[in-house]
Amino acid sequence: MTTQRQGTLPNAAVEDYLKTIYQHTEWQDEPIPPSVLASKLAVAPASVTGMVKKLAALGLVDHVPYGPLNLTEAGVARAIAVVRRHRLIETWLVRDLGYAWDEVHDEAELLEHSVSDRLLEAINARLGHPTHDPHGDPIPDAAGRAPVSAFVLLDDLGPDRQGIVLRIDDRKPELLRLLAVHNIRPGSAITVHERSEYDLTISTEPSGPRPVMRLSIPDAQRIWVQRPSEAEHH
Structure with missing residues (x-):
């Protein structure tokens, strides 16, 4: 028989909500509105309303009706624990089990709710x-610390500016596959050569006559890069 970790709600549902609320503010400061939470979780707004009331009753969420959502201290701690499991599992699947980086998100979504703390720490070691x-994405340590580096979105880099890739949104596998073809991953130096209303022309070299690819603006908004002034000193 499975023992539920906390509260009276199904564990996976609680963790999915808390993780999504936490991740919304991990790289920016605006709290998540209920409508955006519903969209990210692909559920009806009425479902979010009901679940948020239950989470608030459990002391995991602070919420004013129709207002944005904020995690309590207990909610943050529990959300970070889920994020830690998810990211360690993704790393394990890639490094040890031969998964490609575009294949691990959905697997980790399933495993994050069932892996034990003992197994997680064995994977970590x-x-x-x-x-x-x-x-x-930073993997929180056992104490919940996960510092976020200064960044801008790739879309915010002007022409002839260079940045070091920090993070790539893992929820669009086709973008990850495209970037992998061009060997663009966290740590890669990329230069914006031209930009239009619709796309960017980028390369992995600071100069040269043949930029490697075009990225749509929406895809460029899924890539976080180190601030140019900092990248230039690396």
Whole structure:
């Protein structure tokens, strides 16, 4: 028989909500509105309303009706624990089990709710205590610390500016596959050569006559890069 970790709600549902609320503010400061939460979880707004009331009753979420959602201290701690499991599992699947980086998100979504703390720490030790997952997301340590580096979105880099890739959104596998073809991953130096209303022309070299690819603006908004002034000193 499975023992539920906390509260009276199904564990996976609680963790999915808390993780999504937490991740919304991981790289920016605006709290998540209920409508955006519903969209990210692909559920009806009425379902979000009901679940948020239950989470608030459990002391995991602070919420004013129709207002944005904020995690309580207990909610943050529990959300970070889920994020830690998810990112360690993704890293393990890539490093040890031969998964491609575009294949691990959905697998980790399933496994994050069932892996035990003992197994998780064994995975962490086997991997050498990694600090970031394959997509550049920081892996919180056992104390919940996960510092986020200064960044801008690739879309915000002007022409002839260079940045170091920090993070790539892992929820669009086709983008990950495209970037992998051009060997663009966290740590890659990329230069914006031209931009239009619709796309960017980029390369992995600071100069040269043949930029490697075009990225749509929406895809460029899925790539986080180190601030240019900092990248120039690396």
